[in-house]
Amino acid sequence: MKTAIWLYLFLFVAFFDLHAQYPILTPFALSLGAAPSFIGLMMGLYSITHLPGNLIAGYSVDRFGSRLFIVFSLLLAGVILLLQSQVTNPWQLLVLRSISGFVLAFLSPACMAMLAKMARNQLEQGKLMAGNGVVHNLASVVSPAAGAFLVAQIGFTQAFYLLGWILIVVSLCALLFLRNDADSPAPSEPMSHTEAKSKATRPATIPWLLYSLPVAMACAQGILSFELPLMAFKSGGLMTTGLLFSLVSLGSLITLSMFFLNRYSPYYRSIGGAVVLALTYFLMAAHHELPLSVMLLMLGMAKGVIFPALSSLLIELSGGQRYGRTFSILSIAFSIGAFAGPLLAGQFRELISPYFIAFLVLMAAIIILPFHRNQAVSARTHFT
Template sequence: MPIRLFRFLGLADGVSLLILLGIAVPLKYFADMPLAVTYVGSIHGAIFIAYAVSIVIVQLTVGWKVYWSLLAVAAAFVPGANFVLDRAVKKREATFQIRAFPVLWIVYAIIFFSFMDLFAQLPIMSTFATSLGASTLIAGIAVGMYSFSNTGGNLLAGILTDRFGPYRLLLIGLAGTTVMLGAYSFVETPEMLLVVRFLHGFIGGFIVPAAFTFVANQSRLEEAGSENAITGAFVGAAAILGPAFSGIMAAQTSAPFVLRTVGLFGGILLLAALVLLRGQLFARTTERVAHLPFHPALVVAFGGAFLLMFSQGALAYLLPLRVEELGFSSRVSGTLLSAFGLTAVLVFLSPARRLFDKWPAVVNFRIGLLLIAAAQFALGVANDIVAFYLILMIYGIGFAFTFPAINVFLFKGTTNCNRGRAYGYFYAFFSLGVVLGSSGLAVVSSDISVLFTSTAGALVIGALFAGFQVGRQAKE
């Protein structure tokens, strides 16, 4: 079945590429029909995403070498190559061995989609708002509206996940987010944009608490750190690919096209969840949903989530200003952030992630926060661009140590009956940290170096406080 799905979508991708290049593009340039590329391009983009997902499914379920997947990806960009590859796969189809599909990877893909949705909006939303006639103020509100309503969605989803299980919440979140991403194509005024942004953020907030609850409930305590490292790798990959994808695609098409394409990916994952996850996730609990107790581990988890994203918000706010202050191009900021993201993903996927299981969570947490604090301080005093790249790599290592650690603390402080609610609060603190880190610092000082130092100081205090809380837990 996976091979046949792959072959069908490969042929469909090959045909749609030929139609796009052979018919739609000539109609655009020689017959003044640009909509031909818009519509055919949308269809081809959806088919390509489905084809890419089928490659991942085959790689996970069929015993073939990685080079087959690489050939499959390459074939999608060469007209006619899909047909040649299909013939080669057909000849060897009987030799491929099917194995059980690891359903956890569907949840990882859903987490990737949720953060891809978030990061793909960043480069395009403010300009899309102004193109609709919005003022600078309204454009800023439109950008922040998503995070504002997303926080409410996180909190509600946490409560509902404990009551009904994550499966239903994942389906609702995927279906609603897919619809709202498509709704941007019908937005014509700034007022409509604000409504869509609010609904998009709210329903999108259902996905992450449910998905992370599932991953946590499938993990054992002694492996919780490495499991969350893999989750962090998908988040990091979305942070790297999302802005690049939307920036490049929007330059060639439009913001609604980009969001529509991301929405099609969500629709494919919705179908995959309906087929592959049904019966896999725990159903509605028959136990009384437990209240979330005060637990030192949860205090560290929530505080760590806030500090981690406060640092991220500060980095997003201050780094471009610091780069501009030193006379470098604004494009340098993007490559610096990519260096941080790539470093974090490499640590998440490397054998080093086993340290997250071997070392106590508080040790990993302190190492991570102190590395990030050192990087924040160094960004405020360094003047050399090469030093900036090294500093951002250190920041990435710190992020890689911190993210799994705070998830382990949440795991320790909860049970299956209240973990969804805990993740709802957890990601609400995430959003709050971003908001205060990106905008709250502006009222502290206008000196960029002072703000970097202040951020570093807050992280150091957080690392010390975590040790105090863990020590208190041990005494109890």
């Protein structure tokens, strides 16, 4: 568990650093002369360049362990931020953000695989995944407002420069204090040769369309990440943007802290959270009388239910094998959705509310999911 504590500490600093950029990237791009459609393209390319990194990470993490890729990802992301502090036009920012998307694609699969390998059973895996969610959201509650405050005090250039050096220092600490997990066995009970062979085939039983939900969630989040800074920047400035993003993370932290939810089926938790998420986006599209702050808190609470439920469901269906590949596919699903979201919002925001697009995408994923529940149950029954 000592390694888990170090990993949580590094993840907190890394997530804090990365989320601090969310409310300031759009205003920074606008200050360079970028149009909203260009910003949508930039955010989309950042996500789509995750894909080759996710594909490489899936096989490499299983073979070589997580430590190397965590250090590599954080170090290069820090160097890119140092270069980003010196950009003078939107195209330079576009190139650097695209490269950043590739190098950061290794971070999530590597961390999730390392956490999964630390546990001795599925109960411990669930606790470690929940801990990852808590650390992530603790960092993201305060970091958007902190990033906005930082820019207000020292400007864009110095803010990116400082954030870059923080990531570089964290990467060097990870190199010193994290041990490699390439040889760590996946948690399992003693079993016969036939059972072992059966279990090894389980990763192939995960229904591909089960990943429709993370695609839809990331698409909706991409729309929010594109739309919210534009709206808030026009009305309230950087501090307002940072506080609004912090509200979403605070909502996630509330439901992540409700540990009793882990007693319920991860499938039904995913469905329930997705329904609430979709309905909240519908209320935002309809300009409902509810305050924006309340709706953002609801969005965060729904996400706090879905994320650990999805991780638990995938771990269960993976059969305790090939965690790197399982979580890399999950990251790919998030990357595809995060690419589509800002692109759709940038192109169609004059014709239709981007929040209504988020509602439609989420509802489509919810309609598909019940069929996959049957497939997943059939697959598990077949191999047990």
